[in-house]
Amino acid sequence: MNQHSPPDQYPDDHPVGRDADGSDLAVVVGRNLRRLRTRQGHSLERLARLSGVSRAMLGQIETGKSTPTIALLWKVAIALGVPFATLLTAEKHAGALVLRRDRAKVLASSEGRFTSRALFPFDDARQVEFYEVRIAPFHREDADAHAPGTRENLIVARGAVEILIGQQPPIDLAEGDALLFEADVPHGYRNFGSTEAVLYLVMTYVATIG
Known part of the structure; x- marks a missing residue:
């Protein structure tokens, strides 16, 4: 996620969240x-x-x-x-694993205007991560470049968003649209609608990481 001179994307007073079960x-x-x-x-x-x-x-x-x-x-x-x-990290599980919504790990920033819910168990190492992302109306969230080779593959489940990648022109996505991009440059997400936007995001790391 990038912009042209983006603001500090995750201010220091916006910490990660807590587990829904209350664990820190x-x-x-x-x-x-x-x-x-x-x-x-x-x-x-x-x-x-x-x-x-x-x-x-x-x-x-x-x-x-x-x-x-x-x-x-x-x-x-x-x-x-x-x-x-x-x-x-969370405990590893064998076999089928149900991830209950009310016990989800939710990370938040920008005073809760941008949240990311993990749709996978946190274990020691993996090359693929799956998230539900929610962006408040008219909010823009910026992120630094990830590790070289990191890719983001997202689909807009609800709303309309603008994706900014490096110095490329902004990419507008409507409900149902999907995008795959190299996330090893600064990038950003902007909800330009009046209702909350919901995205599903798959992050893929190169095999040498982790």
């Missing part, structure tokens, strides 16, 4: 961040340099004392070379 995602993220960092042999100082996130903030996240934003998590995931969801 910040604690989960902290445990996983420490595990992934130490597994890769990074000190807090080195990871701070790689991610652009301060050492103090990384330390607070690891100890569960700070709730990270979506944007911050993306920076850390890219620096570690892992899919975004790897930072929000």
Whole structure:
């Protein structure tokens, strides 16, 4: 998602959400961040340099004392070379798995005007992630470039949106329209309608990630 001099897409006062069952995602993220960092042999100082996130903030996240934003998590995931969801690990399941709506993991930004609900279990590593995205009326959400090779494949289930990719002209999508694009450049989503827009998004990472 990109624009021309986009605003700070995920302000620091808009943290990730909580599980519908009330569990604190910040604690989960902290445990996983420490595990992934130490597994890769990074000190807090080195990871701070790689991610652009301060050492103090990384330390607070690891100890569960700070709730990270979506944007911050993306920076850390890219620096570690892992899919975004790897930072929000859940137990692995065998066989059929029902993901109840009322127990979903929902990440929010921009004071709830942009939400992303995971339609898959958070486990250690995967190359494909599936999300339901909801965008408030007339809201525009910007995102930094993802890791090289990352693709986004989305379909508009309700409403009409504008997708901005790098320096390309904006792409308008109506209900039922789909789009596949390389997400390793800044990009953005804008709901230009007066009602909430709903998208379904599949993110695909290159096989070497995670």
